[in-house]
Amino acid sequence: MSAFLAATHMTGGYGGADILHDCSITVEKGEIAVIVGPNGAGKSTAMKAVFGMLGLREGSVVLDGEDITDLSPQARVRMGMGFVPQTNNVFVSMSVEENLEMGAFIRDDDFKGTMEQVFELFPILKEKRRQPAGELSGGQRQQVAVGRALMTQPKLLMLDEPTAGVSPIVMDELFDRILEVAATGIAILMVEQNARQALNIADHGFVLVQGRNRFTDTGEALLANPDVRRSFLGG
Amino acid sequence: MTEILNALVLFTNFVILPGATYGAQLALGALGVTLIYGILRFANFAHGDLMAFGAAGTIGAVLLFQAIGISIAPLPTAIIALPFGILLACALALLTDKWVYRFYRKQRAAPVVFTIVSVGVMFMYNGLTRFTIGPDDRQFGDGERFIIKARAFKEMTGLSEGLAIRTSQVITLVIAVIVVVALFRFLNKSRTGKAMRAYSDNEDLALLSGINPDRVVMVAWLIAASLAAIAGTLYGLDKSYKPFVFAQLLLPIFASAVVGGIGQPIGAIAGGFIIAFSEVTVTYAYKKVAFYLGFESDSLLQLLSVEYKFAISFVILVVVLLIRPTGIFKGRVL
Numbered sequence: 001m002s003a004f005l006a007a008t009h010m011t012g013g014y015g016g017a018d019i020l021h022d023c024s025i026t027v028e029k030g031e032i033a034v035i036v037g038p039n040g041a042g043k044s045t046a047m048k049a050v051f052g053m054l055g056l057r058e059g060s061v062v063l064d065g066e067d068i069t070d071l072s073p074q075a076r077v078r079m080g081m082g083f084v085p086q087t088n089n090v091f092v093s094m095s096v097e098e099n100l101e102m103g104a105f106i107r108d109d110d111f112k113g114t115m116e117q118v119f120e121l122f123p124i125l126k127e128k129r130r131q132p133a134g135e136l137s138g139g140q141r142q143q144v145a146v147g148r149a150l151m152t153q154p155k156l157l158m159l160d161e162p163t164a165g166v167s168p169i170v171m172d173e174l175f176d177r178i179l180e181v182a183a184t185g186i187a188i189l190m191v192e193q194n195a196r197q198a199l200n201i202a203d204h205g206f207v208l209v210q211g212r213n214r215f216t217d218t219g220e221a222l223l224a225n226p227d228v229r230r231s232f233l234g235g
Numbered sequence: 236m237t238e239i240l241n242a243l244v245l246f247t248n249f250v251i252l253p254g255a256t257y258g259a260q261l262a263l264g265a266l267g268v269t270l271i272y273g274i275l276r277f278a279n280f281a282h283g284d285l286m287a288f289g290a291a292g293t294i295g296a297v298l299l300f301q302a303i304g305i306s307i308a309p310l311p312t313a314i315i316a317l318p319f320g321i322l323l324a325c326a327l328a329l330l331t332d333k334w335v336y337r338f339y340r341k342q343r344a345a346p347v348v349f350t351i352v353s354v355g356v357m358f359m360y361n362g363l364t365r366f367t368i369g370p371d372d373r374q375f376g377d378g379e380r381f382i383i384k385a386r387a388f389k390e391m392t393g394l395s396e397g398l399a400i401r402t403s404q405v406i407t408l409v410i411a412v413i414v415v416v417a418l419f420r421f422l423n424k425s426r427t428g429k430a431m432r433a434y435s436d437n438e439d440l441a442l443l444s445g446i447n448p449d450r451v452v453m454v455a456w457l458i459a460a461s462l463a464a465i466a467g468t469l470y471g472l473d474k475s476y477k478p479f480v481f482a483q484l485l486l487p488i489f490a491s492a493v494v495g496g497i498g499q500p501i502g503a504i505a506g507g508f509i510i511a512f513s514e515v516t517v518t519y520a521y522k523k524v525a526f527y528l529g530f531e532s533d534s535l536l537q538l539l540s541v542e543y544k545f546a547i548s549f550v551i552l553v554v555v556l557l558i559r560p561t562g563i564f565k566g567r568v569l
Binding site: 073074077078083085088089090091092093094098101102103105106148 | 444
């Protein structure tokens with residue numbers, strides 16, 4: 001039985017030279033997997049490859065037993081992937097509530113319940129539901145962005161540097177929320193710049209270097225690994 | 236007291252009423268421009284001639300109705316002919332998109348390429364309009380011309396100045412209010428309207444959310460073409476219909492959209508009235524108003540002659556682009 005998300009032997013780039021070389025990422029249901037590594041290691045690229053935003057020369061992406069290697073990102077959303085881009089991840093001119101509605105655009109059923117769940121998870125959003133998302137603080141915007149992605153009730157939620165540009169306190173709060181999301185049984189894959197904190201909450205960590213898997217282990221083991229500590233976590 | 240009232244009536248008759256009517260027409264035109272800018276991200280220079288074509292369609296239907304004797308007197312026949320103008324304009328816009336703009340969308344052409352393409356489309360529309368309806372000046376407003384005639388007003392009030400309220404002015408304002416309310420309800424309440432706002436706000440995220448770009452573009456053209464046909468018909472009804480006038484109208488329409496903040500529907504409306512009232516107040520000769528207020532003057536007290544009215548939009552456009560390029564309501568920078 002393969003993993004819930006099994007992206008294996010991914011090789012490819014944006015058209016020019018390959019950025020990913022035989023890179024593999026796996027996530028299980030209810031687990032948090034984190035991709036870390038130095039700048040330019042291809043972390044975001046690996047996630048984009050999982051989401052179908054770049055062409056793979058080799059390798060495959062299997063979600064919940066179905067091969068989705070050839071599907072477009074939009075089709076993958078329908079298959080149960082939720083993606084939160086790093087930047088420009090909210091509709092700034094639209095209210096928080098409208099942002100969530102747009103997240104549920106592909107759903108034809110009643111999504112009021114899902115919206116209530118998102119409001120339960122992020123109570124501040126309920127308070128600010130009528131405010132344009134562009135007027136919110138960085139941390140609140142990220143909550144809107146995650147909430148928007150959750151509206152499709154994804155099986156796998158992908159977050160590209162969710163804590164970029166927010167304060168340490170807000171970062172801790174966001175990580176707490178992400179743990180709560182994982183607890184509902186959703187698989188979470190995220191790319192993180194704040195490697196130490198991310199590995200702390202991660203079940204699995206993938207350390208990439210130059211588009212290749214360098215270390216793959218549980219978050220705890222990676223934090224304890226002296227090699228990883230010295231090269232990536234600053235001692 | 237009577238003198239002040241006379242001045243007020245004079246001012247209303249020659250500045251406020253025409254300004255409001257012209258403002259509503261500009262606002263409807265600018266809404267179409269701003270909508271296309273928000274969704275397709277280019278300045279559509281063909282919008283003026285789309286207005287001309289839509290109005291021509293309406294006039295064609297008016298002639299047909301008059302020939303077979305359908306009328307809704309005392310209201311002008313143009314009101315029931317308007318849906319045909321709208322339909323023709325919509326068909327033309329969709330065909331243009333299919334045959335012209337789609338090609339450039341597939342190429343992911345730069346906005347400036349689209350703008351130049353729209354100039355070509357503008358000349359094509361212009362030729363099409365002249366072929367079908369001819370270049371001549373036309374009056375197509377039938378029915379009762381005035382709701383209140385100047386003389387009747389004078390007799391009613393005993394003032395020496397008359398206030399004439401023309402049917403076309405009232406129709407323009409009523410239709411403009413209905414259209415604007417309907418458009419805002421659509422954009423803010425309906426699923427498709429919200430999807431259009433989302434697409435305009437953040438195209439990538441809209442695609443990620445599963446919003447169908449082809450549908451958004453189609454609806455944008457339908458709305459823009461409808462607005463163009465309505466604005467063109469109302470302008471022709473109020474003044475007179477000359478096909479080439481609409482190319483000149485492009486300047487005040489773009490100025491309205493930019494002043495209000497391009498891409499912002501509310502800005503297009505505010506901009507329309509700002510441009511219209513600037514034009515009317517600056518080119519109006521205040522001599523008689525001043526006379527009633529007790530100032531005798533030998534000159535006309537006119538800041539700028541009417542021939543230069545387009546210069547006003549131009550100056551406002553330049554000043555806004557220099558000082559606040561995002562416009563009043565913070566639209567995108569052109």
